[in-house]
Amino acid sequence: MHEPRPPGANTGAAAANSLKATLVELFAHSEHAVLCADGSRRICFANAAALALFGGSEDELIGRKASDLYAEAEQTASDGACQQTSADTGQGYIRWLGHRRRCDGATFAGQTLIATLRDPRDGGLAYLEFVHEVSALAGQTQVLHALRGIMFDSALTFEARRRALLEFGCEHFGLACGAISEQDGDELVVVAAVGSEPGLQVGQAFNRGDTYCDHTLAQNAAFRRDGLTCERMPPRAYAGRLELSRYIGCPVLVGTACHGTLWFADREADGLFSQADLDLIAVLARCVGEEIEMERCIGSLRQAQDRLGHTGGRDELTGLDDRQGIASELDNELDRLRGQPSRTLSVVLLAVDHFDTLDARYGDGAGNAVLRHVAAICRDTLRAGDRVGRWSGDELLLL
Numbered sequence: 001m002h003e004p005r006p007p008g009a010n011t012g013a014a015a016a017n018s019l020k021a022t023l024v025e026l027f028a029h030s031e032h033a034v035l036c037a038d039g040s041r042r043i044c045f046a047n048a049a050a051l052a053l054f055g056g057s058e059d060e061l062i063g064r065k066a067s068d069l070y071a072e073a074e075q076t077a078s079d080g081a082c083q084q085t086s087a088d089t090g091q092g093y094i095r096w097l098g099h100r101r102r103c104d105g106a107t108f109a110g111q112t113l114i115a116t117l118r119d120p121r122d123g124g125l126a127y128l129e130f131v132h133e134v135s136a137l138a139g140q141t142q143v144l145h146a147l148r149g150i151m152f153d154s155a156l157t158f159e160a161r162r163r164a165l166l167e168f169g170c171e172h173f174g175l176a177c178g179a180i181s182e183q184d185g186d187e188l189v190v191v192a193a194v195g196s197e198p199g200l201q202v203g204q205a206f207n208r209g210d211t212y213c214d215h216t217l218a219q220n221a222a223f224r225r226d227g228l229t230c231e232r233m234p235p236r237a238y239a240g241r242l243e244l245s246r247y248i249g250c251p252v253l254v255g256t257a258c259h260g261t262l263w264f265a266d267r268e269a270d271g272l273f274s275q276a277d278l279d280l281i282a283v284l285a286r287c288v289g290e291e292i293e294m295e296r297c298i299g300s301l302r303q304a305q306d307r308l309g310h311t312g313g314r315d316e317l318t319g320l321d322d323r324q325g326i327a328s329e330l331d332n333e334l335d336r337l338r339g340q341p342s343r344t345l346s347v348v349l350l351a352v353d354h355f356d357t358l359d360a361r362y363g364d365g366a367g368n369a370v371l372r373h374v375a376a377i378c379r380d381t382l383r384a385g386d387r388v389g390r391w392s393g394d395e396l397l398l399l
Helices: 019-027 048-054 072-083 142-151 158-173 213-219 275-309 323-339 355-362 366-381
Strands: 033-037 043-046 093-101 107-118 125-133 177-184 187-195 205-207 223-225 236-238 242-244 246-254 257-266 348-351 388-390 395-398
Touching: 019 033, 019 043, 019 275, 033 048, 043 048, 048 125, 093 142, 093 275, 107 275, 125 275, 142 158, 142 275, 158 177, 158 187, 158 257, 158 275, 187 257, 213 223, 213 246, 213 257, 246 275, 257 275, 275 323, 323 388, 355 366, 366 388, 366 395
Parallel strands: none
Antiparallel strands: 033 043, 033 125, 093 107, 107 125, 177 187, 177 257, 187 205, 223 246, 236 242, 246 257, 348 395, 388 395
16 A cells, blocks of 8 residues: 555645645655755754664754764765755755764765755755665775766766666676666566677566576575586576576665666676675675665655746645646656656546536535545545646546
8 A cells, every 4th residue: 555645745835835845745755865954054854764864853853953964074075065066046966975974973874965955935945865875885995996986977877877887897707798687577678788799788678587687586696607607507598689608697676675687797608706706796786776776866856846846836726736737747757757768657637527517416616625625635645756736627637
């Protein structure tokens, strides 16, 4: 069952347009830790995931200086980070890796997406942070230093960063190809690929049982097939298009859920993988998972910016977005789908039956009362990331 939205998050046009109501509606049940600080840099919102990550209650976090949650030596870096965003428009964001501080004083390595938003109440700036704990990039070895360079190169897009990670892995392991596969039922769909194998293309779907990734997912850990282990399993023919002999791969986790696999392979079976190689593929898979998490955070951030800045208004009767507002949100979602083929979107047009006859049968205002009630049901039962607006007289559009 879907968790209902927090009570009152959408009651009334004034509340619906407020910064806090928008943050509650979008992020109250988000799996990502989300903090928001007002113009004085004091925390005004922390969702449940943030309370768990920083180990405090709302009373301990709300009203506290945001800089208190950074390790002392790195507070300046955080302050400077927010100043680099596009403060005039409330758009833009930066990524930052550094040590964060929990409420009990303990520190952890955290990856933070920092952005500015316009508070619709007074036009002032608010500072939004998505934070998640990382361990894979906390080391200082040469390999991890190179990975940090890839992960935090601001010139790289999400797709370019994934490609750079794949190219890094191919070069390090000395293998011909590398790919990220996403689970789709019993199939694995290639969502990113590099290398010289013509039989490996983005968008291809392979039956999980035809791939070495099946072993990777079954044992939920880094897996190898090399010159030492090849006798225990035959080469896999990926749908008859690609026969691979040497392989190293690892599950990609996004949060606690398995998203798919990261793998590198070659037709030649010669060569061995060491324990250090297995450790590295686990680090690379963690990087890919964190990239996917960051991209989802960026999508949530854009949704918040769109919600606060869209030009559509509120429908007076239902308190929902009006037609212009929900149509704008639909356009935004369709744009995101073009850039992220793995995303899905459901669109529902809900009409109230016999709406035109309700007043005649039950008295003046009955139709409006029913429509308000249906709108309230939608608000209270849809998930935090879903949207609903009034499309026409008796119709609501749900995303």
